[in-house]
């Protein structure tokens with residue numbers, strides 16, 4: 460069995476990947492319903508995250524930095540910022556958020572193009 464720290468890091472990597480990709484694909488101009496869906500997702504993510512300490516710390520960050528859901532760019536930058544807060548707490552390097560939308564491409568751009576047709 461892998462060391463606990465390795466497992467925790469892998470879970471973190473996978474979770475952040477999904478988290479940032481969802482934010483980077485959130486609509487440019489979300490409807491109130493789409494905003495609610497993302498707000499619910501973020502809150503649930505914090506509640507169900509299986510590393511208890513992580514979830515507790517993250518809930519505190521969410522209180523301090525409430526999700527900014529007015530647009531894709533705003534949401535993605537908010538997500539980058541809150542991950543940077545976690546990085547800071549874990550003494551990791553700060554991530555450059557300026558290319559966040561390009562950094563998290565889901566490979567599903569075609570779907571979006573079809574939706575617009």
Ligand code: FAD
Nearest residue numbers: 468471472474475479512513516517539540542543545554
């Ligand atoms: P990760 O932080 O996992 O990041 C993965 C990749 O995302 C990086 O390689 C980089 O390419 C990119 N990235 C880095 N920063 C950003 C950013 N700001 N925005 C966008 N992309 C970025 N671990 C603990 O030990 N204690 C905790 O309390 C804790 N809390 C956590 C809370 C949550 C909600 C999550 C999802 C994870 C938490 N973790 C915690 C795990 C921790 O954040 C890392 O995932 C883990 O330490 C592995 O780190 P890493 O250096 O591989 O990069």
